[in-house]
Amino acid sequence: MAAAIVLTLLVILGAPLFAIIATSALIGFSGEDIDLSVIAIEIYRIVDTPVLLAIPLFTFAGYVLGESKASERLVRLTDALLGWMPGGLAVVSLFACAFFTALTGASGATIIALGAILYPAMKQAGYRERFNLGLITSSGSLGLLFPPSIALILYGVIAQQMDLDQPVAIDDLFLAGLLPGMLMLALLIAWSMYKAVGDKIPTTAFDAKKLASALRESIWEMPLPVILIGGIYGGYFAVSEAAAVAVMYVLIVDVLILREIKIKQLPVIMRDSMVLVGGVLIILAVSLASTNYLIDAEVPTKLFNFIREHVDSKLTFLMLLNIFLLLLGMMLDVFSALVIIVPLTLPIAVGYGIHPVHFGIIFLANMQIGYFTPPVGMNLFIASYRFNKPITELYYATIPFMLILFVAVLIITYWPALTMSLIDLHN
Amino acid sequence: MSHVRIMSIKNSKFIKLINRFEDGLLVVILSSMIIFAVYQIISRNLFGEGIVWIDPLLRTLVLWVGLSGAVVATRTDNHIRIDIFAKYFPPHILKHIQRIVYLFTISVCLLIAWHAARFVYSEYEYGTIAFSGIPAWVTASIIPISFSLIAIRYVLLLISPYQRKISMDDDK
Amino acid sequence: KTIKIATLSPEGTFWMKHMRVGAKEIKEKTQGRVKFKFYPGGVMGNDENVLRKIRIGQLHGGAVTAGTLSQSTPDVTLYGLPYLFANLDDAAEIRKTTDPMLSKEIEKNGFVNFGFAQGGFTYLMSKKPIRSLDDLRQRKSWIPEKSEVGLSVYHYVGVAPISLPLSDVLTGLQTGLIDTVTTSPIGALALQWHTHIGYVTDQPLNYLAAMLIIDKKVFNKLSETDQATVREVMEKVYRKIDQQNKVDNIAAREALINQGVKFIKLSEKDKVEWERIDDSVINDMLKKYKYNKALYEAVTANKRDAPKYHH
Ligand code: NA
Ligand code: NA
Numbered sequence: 001m002a003a004a005i006v007l008t009l010l011v012i013l014g015a016p017l018f019a020i021i022a023t024s025a026l027i028g029f030s031g032e033d034i035d036l037s038v039i040a041i042e043i044y045r046i047v048d049t050p051v052l053l054a055i056p057l058f059t060f061a062g063y064v065l066g067e068s069k070a071s072e073r074l075v076r077l078t079d080a081l082l083g084w085m086p087g088g089l090a091v092v093s094l095f096a097c098a099f100f101t102a103l104t105g106a107s108g109a110t111i112i113a114l115g116a117i118l119y120p121a122m123k124q125a126g127y128r129e130r131f132n133l134g135l136i137t138s139s140g141s142l143g144l145l146f147p148p149s150i151a152l153i154l155y156g157v158i159a160q161q162m163d164l165d166q167p168v169a170i171d172d173l174f175l176a177g178l179l180p181g182m183l184m185l186a187l188l189i190a191w192s193m194y195k196a197v198g199d200k201i202p203t204t205a206f207d208a209k210k211l212a213s214a215l216r217e218s219i220w221e222m223p224l225p226v227i228l229i230g231g232i233y234g235g236y237f238a239v240s241e242a243a244a245v246a247v248m249y250v251l252i253v254d255v256l257i258l259r260e261i262k263i264k265q266l267p268v269i270m271r272d273s274m275v276l277v278g279g280v281l282i283i284l285a286v287s288l289a290s291t292n293y294l295i296d297a298e299v300p301t302k303l304f305n306f307i308r309e310h311v312d313s314k315l316t317f318l319m320l321l322n323i324f325l326l327l328l329g330m331m332l333d334v335f336s337a338l339v340i341i342v343p344l345t346l347p348i349a350v351g352y353g354i355h356p357v358h359f360g361i362i363f364l365a366n367m368q369i370g371y372f373t374p375p376v377g378m379n380l381f382i383a384s385y386r387f388n389k390p391i392t393e394l395y396y397a398t399i400p401f402m403l404i405l406f407v408a409v410l411i412i413t414y415w416p417a418l419t420m421s422l423i424d425l426h427n
Numbered sequence: 428m429s430h431v432r433i434m435s436i437k438n439s440k441f442i443k444l445i446n447r448f449e450d451g452l453l454v455v456i457l458s459s460m461i462i463f464a465v466y467q468i469i470s471r472n473l474f475g476e477g478i479v480w481i482d483p484l485l486r487t488l489v490l491w492v493g494l495s496g497a498v499v500a501t502r503t504d505n506h507i508r509i510d511i512f513a514k515y516f517p518p519h520i521l522k523h524i525q526r527i528v529y530l531f532t533i534s535v536c537l538l539i540a541w542h543a544a545r546f547v548y549s550e551y552e553y554g555t556i557a558f559s560g561i562p563a564w565v566t567a568s569i570i571p572i573s574f575s576l577i578a579i580r581y582v583l584l585l586i587s588p589y590q591r592k593i594s595m596d597d598d599k
Numbered sequence: 600k601t602i603k604i605a606t607l608s609p610e611g612t613f614w615m616k617h618m619r620v621g622a623k624e625i626k627e628k629t630q631g632r633v634k635f636k637f638y639p640g641g642v643m644g645n646d647e648n649v650l651r652k653i654r655i656g657q658l659h660g661g662a663v664t665a666g667t668l669s670q671s672t673p674d675v676t677l678y679g680l681p682y683l684f685a686n687l688d689d690a691a692e693i694r695k696t697t698d699p700m701l702s703k704e705i706e707k708n709g710f711v712n713f714g715f716a717q718g719g720f721t722y723l724m725s726k727k728p729i730r731s732l733d734d735l736r737q738r739k740s741w742i743p744e745k746s747e748v749g750l751s752v753y754h755y756v757g758v759a760p761i762s763l764p765l766s767d768v769l770t771g772l773q774t775g776l777i778d779t780v781t782t783s784p785i786g787a788l789a790l791q792w793h794t795h796i797g798y799v800t801d802q803p804l805n806y807l808a809a810m811l812i813i814d815k816k817v818f819n820k821l822s823e824t825d826q827a828t829v830r831e832v833m834e835k836v837y838r839k840i841d842q843q844n845k846v847d848n849i850a851a852r853e854a855l856i857n858q859g860v861k862f863i864k865l866s867e868k869d870k871v872e873w874e875r876i877d878d879s880v881i882n883d884m885l886k887k888y889k890y891n892k893a894l895y896e897a898v899t900a901n902k903r904d905a906p907k908y909h910h
Pocket of ligand 1: 329378
């Protein structure tokens with residue numbers, strides 16, 4: 001208890017978060033008489049986590065794009081293409097983030113890599129600071145429900161092995177995630193348009209000439225998403241390798257073809273981007289240790305057992321589940337949460353007649369919000385660091401987005417047809 | 428990065444040399460990550476063969492680049508923190524608070540470095556292989572090294588604190 | 600005493616169910632003196648991390664793949680040698696003599712072992728049929744990382760396989776990044792790779808086995824009677840899991856056939872060539888791991904043409 005008070009005080013006094021998290025892990029482990037070199041074993045588990053490769057590579061690619069004039073071109077292009085529509089650039093940003101997170105997982109790579117180009121672009125287009133921050137931070141986990149999301153695959157593998165009556169095919173999960181994911185996107189798009197109108201972001205009439213020139217200008221950058229999608233689905237490279245392709249492409253375009261960045265500048269861009277990666281990665285590393293302490297002490301299981309005592313109907317189960325998963329999303333990364341909590345909760349859910357595929361989507365939709373739920377959702381810290389804003393600013397910025405996505409989660413939870421209809425249609 | 432206050436200790440030749448070395452290390456690690464990752468894709472598509480040690484090497488380099496990046500971030504005390512209350516303290520009190528925070532961080536880093544060194548030694552004793560004959564004590568050695576360096580950086584900051592900008596506007 | 604055990608096997612599998620039943624029985628029989636705490640689903644990390652955590656005392660044991668202890672007890676890699684057993688029955692027959700010998704070797708090196716559970720044979724599973732080694736050379740084959748035997752096999756086949764993280768394999772199969780994987784029928788179903796393969800080359804590659812180990816230092820602190828109880832119950836549990844796994848592997852093979860996956864045979868000529876490759880691999884492993892001679896000879900007892908023991 002005393003330790004908790006001292007740690008909280010240190011947080012308030014501005015101690016680095018990695019030191020705080022590490023200390024909490026060290027205190028926890030020493031309380032259980034576990035050799036403290038466990039913290040190094042846990043940090044070393046970074047090398048067993050292939051998804052993390054995306055963070056340094058995509059961050060560097062994002063920085064290169066950020067140093068070039070790519071964000072200005074993006075503004076002009078969306079203005080020419082969607083300028084007639086209120087919130088055009090916000091809509092493009094939402095789609096870009098969702099696509100990117102489906103590739104990289106919700107590890108924060110979206111915020112640090114795409115933030116480098118979307119944040120200045122939205123600023124330039126006249127969006128308010130707070131809206132801009134909120135959109136990028138909350139979109140850092142948007143896309144968890146879209147293929148080829150590894151979280152969906154992992155859920156499928158875990159659920160498949162649990163000996164349930166209904167099958168949990170990963171292909172079905174991919175189908176099931178589409179509409180709920182779209183619903184989240186649609187609600188955020190509606191909100192963005194509403195804000196764009198309210199904040200008087202100017203709209204422009206469609207102009208074919210302007211579009212042609214904007215297209216010509218962006219001719220080199222536009223193919224990048226196509227190359228990434230085409231390369232993955234064409235079997236040329238793995239999802240985990242997409243980042244390397246993006247880096248190579250961006251270097252060739254901005255350094256060799258457009259020459260907006262001199263080779264001389266690259267070392268500085270490399271250093272600055274890797275400093276950012278370092279700040280995020282050291283937190284992820286020590287979080288592995290603090291998470292491992294929670295797992296060792298069986299905290300998530302105990303918490304769930306406590307909640308289970310209050311379940312007496314499907315409705316209370318679902319409601320408590322929503323709250324529980326939000327809490328969990330703040331505490332654990334999505335992979336640990338899946339492995340620990342799905343085996344506990346899924347049998348109960350099935351007992352209440354919830355289809356395991358539907359349950360998987362509910363689970364991930366909740367976890368997605370947990371990533372930016374104040375006070376400790378990991379992506380809030382990453383965004384605060386990336387954009388150099390106080391964390392409180394991020395709290396304010398993300399609250400409307402959180403509420404909107406929470407509405408989406410409620411719809412997803414209590415309206416199973418949204419999730420299941422595409423599968424039924426397909427069969 | 429450019430807001431470091433002019434102070435003798437930060438401008439000593441030796442520190443500058445170290446800074447350059449650390450920056451260079453980041454550039455070298457990231458460049459080799461890009462080269463190996465791209466080579467893997469090219470080799471597979473052009474010559475139809477994969478190289479098994481590249482993937483574990485890349486994952487190891489993620490750890491290396493991340494922890495080295497964290498060391499460089501410490502140069503300007505640029506770590507993720509919750510900076511809610513700092514602006515309410517007058518500067519002369521803030522200075523003392525910062526010292527306490529630095530002392531705390533130094534002790535934590537040294538503690539981690541010590542236990543990480545024990546981990547590395549145990550990997551050495553046990554002879555675990557990380558990949559392709561490279562011993563795990565080598566690939567894991569970055570953990571004690573980086574946390575020691577972070578601690579040293581904080582000792583330097585303790586001697587001459589870096590003036591963190593409290594009102595944070597876009598730094599870039 | 601609470602014994603903390605980690606495993607990659609997820610909660611809810613019959614594996615975990617049996618382990619929990621065994622733990623309950625031990626708790627009752629020892630009047631609560633020996634309890635178990637399980638960490639399933641790989642939450643403590645992969646087998647290597649489980650070993651590290653056993654070394655520092657955070658964990659006391661683990662259900663790990665047999666090869667995990669290769670550093671201290673090279674003999675644990677014996678069952679994984681290519682084409683060692685003709686079929687599952689042959690394996691069961693041989694293991695009657697070799698399991699206790701192997702357990703003894705493991706105990707010499709600091710771990711109490713409660714028996715082995717088979718994971719079945721691995722096979723080449725592919726989108727297009729692999730009828731010959733030439734076919735295999737045309738394929739884009741995935742290989743799990745740290746698969747010593749697999750790497751060696753591909754080395755002698757003369758093609759460099761592709762290694763991807765496990766999480767990328769399903770998408771890789773779907774997109775055509777890879778078109779051939781090596782796994783057991785149970786594995787193919789569990790990881791849902793079976794939805795993207797059409798053919799299995801019906802030539803067993805190697806035999807998978809997992810084992811439950813507990814740190815001897817921890818185990819020796821229990822009273823003699825409690826030790827005997829834990830041994831008796833956990834050995835029984837492992838025998839059950841072993842038998843169930845055999846049944847499941849046969850069922851998984853049937854399931855694959857029912858889903859339209861075709862099992863194809865190598866031609867006699869290719870079979871001979873394949874076995875020559877296997878022998879080269881075994882020779883390499885004999886050189887690399889200094890196996891116990893008696894164990895090696897017992898394991899290869901039914902394989903008359905196995906390479907001779909040498910260092
Ligand atoms: Na989280
Ligand atoms: Na965590």
